[in-house]
Amino acid sequence: MTQVFLNFRTADEPFGVALLDTKLSEKFGSSAVFLDSKSIPLGALWEQHMFAAIENSDAVLVIMGQKWASATDDTGGRRLDDPWDFVRREILHAFEHGKQVIPVRLDTPRVPVEELPDDLRRLHDLQDIEVRFRSSELDVDRLAAKLRELIPGLRKETAKTTRPRTSNVVHNVHGGQVFQAESMTFGDFHAGPVMD
Numbered sequence: 001m002t003q004v005f006l007n008f009r010t011a012d013e014p015f016g017v018a019l020l021d022t023k024l025s026e027k028f029g030s031s032a033v034f035l036d037s038k039s040i041p042l043g044a045l046w047e048q049h050m051f052a053a054i055e056n057s058d059a060v061l062v063i064m065g066q067k068w069a070s071a072t073d074d075t076g077g078r079r080l081d082d083p084w085d086f087v088r089r090e091i092l093h094a095f096e097h098g099k100q101v102i103p104v105r106l107d108t109p110r111v112p113v114e115e116l117p118d119d120l121r122r123l124h125d126l127q128d129i130e131v132r133f134r135s136s137e138l139d140v141d142r143l144a145a146k147l148r149e150l151i152p153g154l155r156k157e158t159a160k161t162t163r164p165r166t167s168n169v170v171h172n173v174h175g176g177q178v179f180q181a182e183s184m185t186f187g188d189f190h191a192g193p194v195m196d
Helices: 014-028 046-055 086-096 133-150
Strands: 004-007 059-064 100-106 129-131 165-171 177-186 189-191
Touching: 004 014, 004 086, 014 059, 014 129, 014 133, 046 086, 059 086, 086 100, 129 133
Parallel strands: 004 059, 059 100, 100 129
Antiparallel strands: 165 177, 177 189
């Protein structure tokens, strides 16, 4: 079952959305994080799949960057004011189904309440969290910890190996060492099979 749904505007900070998907998927497993391009099967009725995913989610993260509220359509109208805007429809669907809606700001201030359509103004009153460029890893870790508190079913992080396990060491012709290992992990880099 999907547990965390990522609601975002395609024209607004897509790299921030990709970062959140990658980091939260690492912590909770890819199937626990719904991102439309990753989670909807090819050939599926995407709109139906999207709204079903919201209904099956425990939390909906509303990811807001600099252009979240100001993005416009081909006619110059603000997307957020369009009743058919998918960002807006997904948030309203989450509200209608009693989901935990969490605004996640990507290095940007809160949207003033007067800039929100009437039916989205409750977003302004919800406790939010900010992911900043210079401290993104710490901020995403904090977000993940808060999500674990809200959603006890989210799995724990897989313990990371701090040093490589080597099966043997050989010397090359120049006197240097060559390590042969089953797997190695250095910080965020991992080579070899993943051990759960």
